[in-house]
Amino acid sequence: MIxxxxxxxxxxxxxxxxxxxxxxxxxxxxxxxxxxxxxxxxLIDSGLYxxxxxxxxxxxxxxxxxxxxxxxxxYKVIRPDPVPFISYPYEWCFSQLKDAALATLSVQKIALSxxxxxxxxxxxxxxxxxxxxxxxxxxxxxRYKEGMPWVAYRQFCxxxxxxxxxxxxxxxxxxxxxxxxxxxxxxxxxSSLLPFGSxxxxxxxxxxxxxxxxxxxxxxxxVERGNRNFGSxxxxxxxxxxxxxxxxxxxQPEKTEWGSYYxxxxxxxxxxxxxxxxxxxxxxxxxxxxxxxxxANTGFFSxxxxxxxxxxxxxxxxxxxxEKNYLQCVKNGEKHLLPLCLDLTNPSPGIGWANEERHPFLxxxxxxxxxxxxxxxxxxxxxxxxxxxxxxxxxxxxSRALIIEFVPKKDxxxxxxxxxxxxxxxxxxQEAFERxxxxxxxxxxxxxxxxxxxxxxxxxxxxxx
Amino acid sequence: xxxxxxxxxKEPKMVHAYRxxxxxxxxxxxxxxxxxLLIYPGRAYAYLDPxxxxxxxxLLIASAIGALFALKMFWKRVSTFFKNLVSRTLDSxx
Numbered sequence: 001m002i003x004x005x006x007x008x009x010x011x012x013x014x015x016x017x018x019x020x021x022x023x024x025x026x027x028x029x030x031x032x033x034x035x036x037x038x039x040x041x042x043l044i045d046s047g048l049y050x051x052x053x054x055x056x057x058x059x060x061x062x063x064x065x066x067x068x069x070x071x072x073x074x075y076k077v078i079r080p081d082p083v084p085f086i087s088y089p090y091e092w093c094f095s096q097l098k099d100a101a102l103a104t105l106s107v108q109k110i111a112l113s114x115x116x117x118x119x120x121x122x123x124x125x126x127x128x129x130x131x132x133x134x135x136x137x138x139x140x141x142x143r144y145k146e147g148m149p150w151v152a153y154r155q156f157c158x159x160x161x162x163x164x165x166x167x168x169x170x171x172x173x174x175x176x177x178x179x180x181x182x183x184x185x186x187x188x189x190x191s192s193l194l195p196f197g198s199x200x201x202x203x204x205x206x207x208x209x210x211x212x213x214x215x216x217x218x219x220x221x222x223v224e225r226g227n228r229n230f231g232s233x234x235x236x237x238x239x240x241x242x243x244x245x246x247x248x249x250x251x252q253p254e255k256t257e258w259g260s261y262y263x264x265x266x267x268x269x270x271x272x273x274x275x276x277x278x279x280x281x282x283x284x285x286x287x288x289x290x291x292x293x294x295x296a297n298t299g300f301f302s303x304x305x306x307x308x309x310x311x312x313x314x315x316x317x318x319x320x321x322x323e324k325n326y327l328q329c330v331k332n333g334e335k336h337l338l339p340l341c342l343d344l345t346n347p348s349p350g351i352g353w354a355n356e357e358r359h360p361f362l363x364x365x366x367x368x369x370x371x372x373x374x375x376x377x378x379x380x381x382x383x384x385x386x387x388x389x390x391x392x393x394x395x396x397x398x399s400r401a402l403i404i405e406f407v408p409k410k411d412x413x414x415x416x417x418x419x420x421x422x423x424x425x426x427x428x429x430q431e432a433f434e435r436x437x438x439x440x441x442x443x444x445x446x447x448x449x450x451x452x453x454x455x456x457x458x459x460x461x462x463x464x465x
Numbered sequence: 466x467x468x469x470x471x472x473x474x475k476e477p478k479m480v481h482a483y484r485x486x487x488x489x490x491x492x493x494x495x496x497x498x499x500x501x502l503l504i505y506p507g508r509a510y511a512y513l514d515p516x517x518x519x520x521x522x523x524l525l526i527a528s529a530i531g532a533l534f535a536l537k538m539f540w541k542r543v544s545t546f547f548k549n550l551v552s553r554t555l556d557s558x559x
Contacts, residue, residue, distance in 0.1 A: 149527070237534030
């Protein structure tokens with residue numbers, strides 16, 4: 001046994017009596033409690049674990065012989081394969097949430113064929129790993145109880161069906177409700193927000209509208225939960241109905257603020273390609289272990305990093321740009337790029353119990369190298385962030401290098417931003433920019449982008465040069 | 466070959482009609498059950514459980530959902546049978 005050096009329960013897993021995640025020596029482990037022993041045994045012995053891992057639906061793990069933090073109730077300790085980046089449903093685009101929902105239902109169907117069933121269906125149990133949605137909670141399975149309804153039905157409807165229906169039929173931005181309601185969108189709220197047409201779809205009428213009515217009606221009543229003879233046909237019928245319902249929900253990204261950004265900038269195609277070439281040279285120079293591309297649009301420049309097999313997260317505020325980026329990843333089978341929705345002016349906070357269950361954006365970093373291309377003017381001028389604060393932020397978000405583009409006032413994009421507001425940004429000058437960032441970084445390379453007024457910098461964090 | 470095609474044209478229509486009648490019957494039964502059970506909820510106790518409504522709903526829709534699923538599976542088998550028949554016929558004609 002390895003002796004305990006640093007024990008820390010991970011706050012995201014305290015609710016489940018079956019076990020919990022803990023961190024030791026920078027590695028994540030999961031203690032499986034005795035109460036879950038029989039279920040875990042069936043998961044392994046039935047071949048379900050092997051099947052799901054081979055199909056790429058479940059995170060792989062190995063059983064280890066270290067002592068967990070609560071050995072008196074421990075059955076086993078496992079070490080799951082690490083996930084490159086933890087993301088949350090309110091950061092996913094429509095198709096990411098849809099794929100996560102379908103992956104969950106596929107897992108459930110495979111589990112049923114092995115005499116097991118998912119006992120919870122939280123969207124937080126799904127993570128994107130190497131381009132695919134996978135279940136990361138190995139303890140989500142229980143032995144199927146003949147005659148009983150699906151215990152995770154409510155959670156599936158609240159975590160997946162309701163937000164997808166709202167995004168598809170009302171407004172794609174409504175996935176942000178997941179940020180407020182950590183256990184999924186309340187069905188009465190979804191029911192009241194959805195358009196009347198949703199009632200004409202049998203599955204949505206049943207699983208959302210009628211479901212919401214039923215929840216309200218039985219909120220203060222009890223029913224005897226004996227064996228209700230809920231047949232396996234009905235059980236499979238509900239899974240099938242949910243799957244059909246999810247598959248029918250679609251969302252088409254329209255032309256949005258940033259969707260056609262590349263076509264409307266003052267870049268010539270040669271300067272665009274020159275910028276890509278410079279970025280490639282900078283990445284060769286720094287050879288990063290991880291990259292975050294902030295303000296990535298549809299991920300054109302993120303791919304300069306991810307095509308080199310560097311784990312890259314591509315953040316953008318626009319759900320349409322992220323959707324296009326994700327669909328491209330799926331189409332090309334890209335494994336090293338994860339597109340996510342993020343408003344940098346109001347990034348994901350810590351939410352849940354004690355603000356600790358889901359990590360804030362900054363706590364999931366820092367990234368080795370950060371890209372901030374054609375971004376600074378939006379933060380400094382549209383959002384009034386002074387340059388010294390911008391520099392401090394980028395100093396926090398990357399651990400080694402920053403590749404950042406300065407867009408001067410005479411650039412047409414900045415002129416467009418200034419056309420509807422007073423120029424109250426006298427400090428927004430290249431010299432002031434360099435001065436502010438020099439507090440946190442060495443300016444290692446400075447390259448003008450040909451055919452434009454812009455400059456691309458490679459900055460190395462002080463203390464790392 | 467011609468005989469197969471004539472049979473093919475007739476059979477799906479019959480199956481389609483059967484499918485529609487069965488679907489309407491199931492939906493009618495489903496609506497009746499749901500209405501009756503939502504109006505008469507049965508025994509009530511005083512404790513709060515947000516999951517109870519989800520549990521009850523599944524029991525209410527079990528028969529209808531189960532029947533629709535069985536019907537879907539049946540339809541899938543029928544269509545697969547005819548698809549296989551057509552492809553086999555076409556293969557043998559080549």
